[in-house]
Amino acid sequence: MNMLASHMRITGLQVSNEDVDSRRAAVASLKTAWGKIGKVDAIIAKVADVAHALGGDGTPSPALGEEIQTAVQKRASAFLYTDRPLDVGIVAGMAAVELLSGTPDQSGWLIADVWAAALWSALGFQPALEDEKREALRTAVLDKARVRSITGAETARTRNAVPDVGVAALAAGAEAEFGEAIKTAITPTIDALRRNAALDREELDFLWWAQLHRSRLLNRPLASIDEPTRLVAAGIEGAKLLRRMPSDVHREIVLRTVHTNPELDLAELLAALGDDRPTLAGNGEQSLPPGSSTIFPLIHAMMTEAADAPGALVKRSTEEWGSRALLEAALLHLRATGPGKL
Numbered sequence: 001m002n003m004l005a006s007h008m009r010i011t012g013l014q015v016s017n018e019d020v021d022s023r024r025a026a027v028a029s030l031k032t033a034w035g036k037i038g039k040v041d042a043i044i045a046k047v048a049d050v051a052h053a054l055g056g057d058g059t060p061s062p063a064l065g066e067e068i069q070t071a072v073q074k075r076a077s078a079f080l081y082t083d084r085p086l087d088v089g090i091v092a093g094m095a096a097v098e099l100l101s102g103t104p105d106q107s108g109w110l111i112a113d114v115w116a117a118a119l120w121s122a123l124g125f126q127p128a129l130e131d132e133k134r135e136a137l138r139t140a141v142l143d144k145a146r147v148r149s150i151t152g153a154e155t156a157r158t159r160n161a162v163p164d165v166g167v168a169a170l171a172a173g174a175e176a177e178f179g180e181a182i183k184t185a186i187t188p189t190i191d192a193l194r195r196n197a198a199l200d201r202e203e204l205d206f207l208w209w210a211q212l213h214r215s216r217l218l219n220r221p222l223a224s225i226d227e228p229t230r231l232v233a234a235g236i237e238g239a240k241l242l243r244r245m246p247s248d249v250h251r252e253i254v255l256r257t258v259h260t261n262p263e264l265d266l267a268e269l270l271a272a273l274g275d276d277r278p279t280l281a282g283n284g285e286q287s288l289p290p291g292s293s294t295i296f297p298l299i300h301a302m303m304t305e306a307a308d309a310p311g312a313l314v315k316r317s318t319e320e321w322g323s324r325a326l327l328e329a330a331l332l333h334l335r336a337t338g339p340g341k342l
Contacts, residue, residue: 007093008090010086011086011087018076022072023094025071026071026091030067034046035099040334051294052294058086068088072087072091086134093138100115100144104155105155108157108245112148116146117331120146120327121328124146150248156342159195159199160192163188198243202241206253207253218279229274231255235254235324238253242340244340245331245334255322258319260318265314265316267307288303294310296332298324299332
């Protein structure tokens with residue numbers, strides 16, 4: 001929130017104390033409202049709008065513009081987003097930063113975790129902006145989302161200390177409550193053991209898969225698959241084994257076979273995938289939510305063969321494409337199945 005006054009200079013207009021105060025109030029209001037969006041598809045659609053306002057020419061969607069306008073007008077009744085469209089990106093970006101500023105917990109699937117992964121995916125694919133001030137804002141949101149996503153993934157996989165079984169306290173004459181007393185005494189121990197076992201199972205499944213040296217999706221040894229296809233396939237396959245969003249170690253395992261690491265733009269990557277593209281895209285079996293071309297540009301392109309998303313012309317290493325495949329596929333996997341029990 002302290003950077004709001006600095007980012008307000010993006011507009012190039014004179015910025016007053018009242019301008020900053022009204023935007024600060026709007027940021028707080030939006031943080032609360034956006035933090036209550038519980039459906040994954042609704043979050044993805046909202047993130048797509050925010051990402052669109054932060055990138056490109058900064059023109060917001062009418063829906064986001066109206067939402068920001070309503071929030072700002074509570075303190076600045078003369079504000080119209082059509083007069084100051086860049087203010088929409090500033091307020092939306094700072095609201096997203098505030099939303100991601102909370103402390104991750106062991107559930108690994110808070111509303112902020114979905115926001116972080118979706119923002120990381122969307123903003124990480126956008127090309128850098130020529131306007132240094134706008135790029136500083138976009139990068140600040142991207143960095144916050146990336147750190148929050150990785151931190152949340154690591155926190156979710158923290159093993160719990162297993163407490164000793166408690167003592168079942170029972171008053172004289174309350175023998176009928178014996179079962180409930182026993183349950184209360186042992187539940188913390190059982191819960192810790194179950195959580196740790198679930199995390200162990202995820203880890204073992206992922207490591208056994210890594211030892212196969214074979215693509216289950218393509219049904220071929222990894223050594224026989226060209227590097228771009230191999231890394232994208234690894235990212236998609238690895239994501240399906242996860243119970244939460246990937247951490248750095250999952251990304252490192254997916255990228256374990258990087259060798260030449262050529263750089264390709266999106267169209268070149270689709271050409272490199274060749275006949276394997278439909279298989280990697282799921283043969284059209286999965287549906288994508290609104291905003292998918294922004295949040296899931298790689299998987300959307302594989303499904304539609306449309307390589308026209310902002311950032312499609314940027315050449316990226318196959319290492320980056322493999323990492324992106326893991327991130328996008330993991331978010332889609334958890335959207336479809338829900339988080340696995342921990």
